[in-house]
Amino acid sequence: MYSRELDGKTLNLAPSGWTYRQIFVLYDRETETLWYPFPGTKGLTGISGPHRDRLLPELRSQKTRWNKWHREHPETRFMLYPELLRF
Amino acid sequence: MITALAIVLLSCFAGFFASGCGGGETIYTPSTPSHYRGDNQNQGSEITGQQPLGSGTIIDRTGKIWDVAHARKYGLEPSGYQYGLGPFAIRPLMNPEMLSPEDPGYPGDFATFMVLGTTLNGFTRAYPTWTVLSSFEIANEKFGDAHVAVAF
Numbered sequence: 175m176y177s178r179e180l181d182g183k184t185l186n187l188a189p190s191g192w193t194y195r196q197i198f199v200l201y202d203r204e205t206e207t208l209w210y211p212f213p214g215t216k217g218l219t220g221i222s223g224p225h226r227d228r229l230l231p232e233l234r235s236q237k238t239r240w241n242k243w244h245r246e247h248p249e250t251r252f253m254l255y256p257e258l259l260r261f
Numbered sequence: 262m263i264t265a266l267a268i269v270l271l272s273c274f275a276g277f278f279a280s281g282c283g284g285g286e287t288i289y290t291p292s293t294p295s296h297y298r299g300d301n302q303n304q305g306s307e308i309t310g311q312q313p314l315g316s317g318t319i320i321d322r323t324g325k326i327w328d329v330a331h332a333r334k335y336g337l338e339p340s341g342y343q344y345g346l347g348p349f350a351i352r353p354l355m356n357p358e359m360l361s362p363e364d365p366g367y368p369g370d371f372a373t374f375m376v377l378g379t380t381l382n383g384f385t386r387a388y389p390t391w392t393v394l395s396s397f398e399i400a401n402e403k404f405g406d407a408h409v410a411v412a413f
Contacts, residue, residue: 175377175379175409175410175411175412176409176410176412177407177408177409178401178408178409178410179407184408185408186401187353187399187401188348188351188352188353189348189350189353189398189399190327191321191323191344191345191346191347191349191351192319192321192327192342192343192344192345193342193343193344194337194342194343198398198412199342200399200410200412201348203348208327208329208332210332211412212335218410219335221329221331221332221334221337222327222328222330222332223328223331226331227331230410233379233381233409234379235377236377236378236379237376237377237378237390237413238375238376238378239373239374239375239376240372240373240374240375240376240387241370241372241373243376243378244368244370244387247378247380247385248362249362249385250362250378250385250386250387251359251361251384251387252359252360252376252387252389253358253359253360253386253387253388253389253392254357254359255389255392
């Protein structure tokens with residue numbers, strides 16, 4: 175989970191369609207800067223484009239199982255499956 | 262993490278777009294949309310057929326040109342980019358709808374699927390990883406005033 179704010183502006187991130195070392199290369203639709211999650215860095219690094227060498231910082235999150243998360247956060251909201259994925 | 266499982270998805274998508282996968286290749290697709298031609302400031306000439314595009318430039322299956330020369334600074338060589346499905350092949354989620362505990366369809370305590378959970382700006386949310394990871398790869402979200410990208 176990453177911030178998508180830079181210099182007071184909001185970026186909309188999307189997959190660029192490229193992968194590198196089996197990791198998705200993201201891009202922002204506003205500037206077409208390419209963003210890459212280098213292991214060991216705490217965020218997405220701009221690797222080319224207007225925001226090259228900038229960092230979109232990683233935010234605290236937890237990858238866990240739903241039942242555990244829900245027990246610890248009974249008030250949590252849950253992302254509705256998008257229409258195309260509903261059975 | 263945006264990891265190897267995603268590659269499986271990409272492999273599926275690739276079948277829809279062109280023959281063969283671009284393992285380390287730069288690929289030219291003859292049906293290049295005209296609005297992509299020449300949109301790179303570093304390209305001074307027309308692209309004709311499959312060819313290396315010169316130092317630090319790659320072209321995806323839609324014909325879009327990407328200048329990745331600067332990425333060499335980080336050890337990412339142009340020859341290492343793969344698939345090149347184009348920037349609209351996988352659409353991201355935009356402010357996905359959220360369910361509250363009282364809503365129909367809210368998962369019960371018995372469910373054990375993986376989620377990415379976070380609390381930010383007083384909002385606590387969980388994102389099922391298989392949904393975002395397998396189909397959209399990323400969700401653009403807001404937590405109050407904070408704009409966030411949900412990815413792995």
